[in-house]
Amino acid sequence: MYAMRRWSARHSSTLKALYHQIENLLVKLYPKLEKVGIQKIEKPLMFIEKPAKSFLFDSQSCGQCTLGSTGMSCPMNCPKTIRNGPCGGVRANGKCEVKPEMDCVWVVAWEGTQNLKPEERAIQIVQPMLDWRLKGKSAWLRAAEQKVRELRS
Numbered sequence: 562m563y564a565m566r567r568w569s570a571r572h573s574s575t576l577k578a579l580y581h582q583i584e585n586l587l588v589k590l591y592p593k594l595e596k597v598g599i600q601k602i603e604k605p606l607m608f609i610e611k612p613a614k615s616f617l618f619d620s621q622s623c624g625q626c627t628l629g630s631t632g633m634s635c636p637m638n639c640p641k642t643i644r645n646g647p648c649g650g651v652r653a654n655g656k657c658e659v660k661p662e663m664d665c666v667w668v669v670a671w672e673g674t675q676n677l678k679p680e681e682r683a684i685q686i687v688q689p690m691l692d693w694r695l696k697g698k699s700a701w702l703r704a705a706e707q708k709v710r711e712l713r714s
């Protein structure tokens with residue numbers, strides 16, 4: 562829902578903190594999840610993650626969440642799915658060149674980023690290319706996996 566997208570960017574600080582808590586919880590639980598089998602966790606976790614993120618961000622479940630870096634504005638709602646935006650066509654009034662009825666998701670991302678503490682702002686970090694093999698998978702689980710890998714190395 563478009564109005565919720567805007568709301569989420571306005572409340573990016575709270576939502577980013579909530580994301581951290583989810584990640585920390587999954588990192589703590591990770592050894593237990595491994596025993597059960599990470600593959601088996603994927604579906605039940607997506608049962609919660611997908612509707613929650615669809616409602617708040619119009620998430621497209623790309624499996625590689627950048628919300629923490631983009632002011633809680635999902636770049637997958639850009640008609641060109643640009644992961645490092647905006648494109649050259651964003652209008653002077655901040656509207657999208659492809660869908661003039663909506664604000665450019667990268668303008669919203671910039672606004673959402675301004676609500677974060679300076680040390681939390683990561684919008685200028687270049688995002689890697691999208692791995693389409695991860696579409697539909699749990700981005701929360703991927704983030705926890707990455708954190709666990711870093712802690713174990």
Ligand code: SF4
Binds near residue numbers: 641647648652659668
């Ligand atoms: S104006 Fe913004 S939302 Fe529209 S296509 Fe360009 S980057 Fe994407």
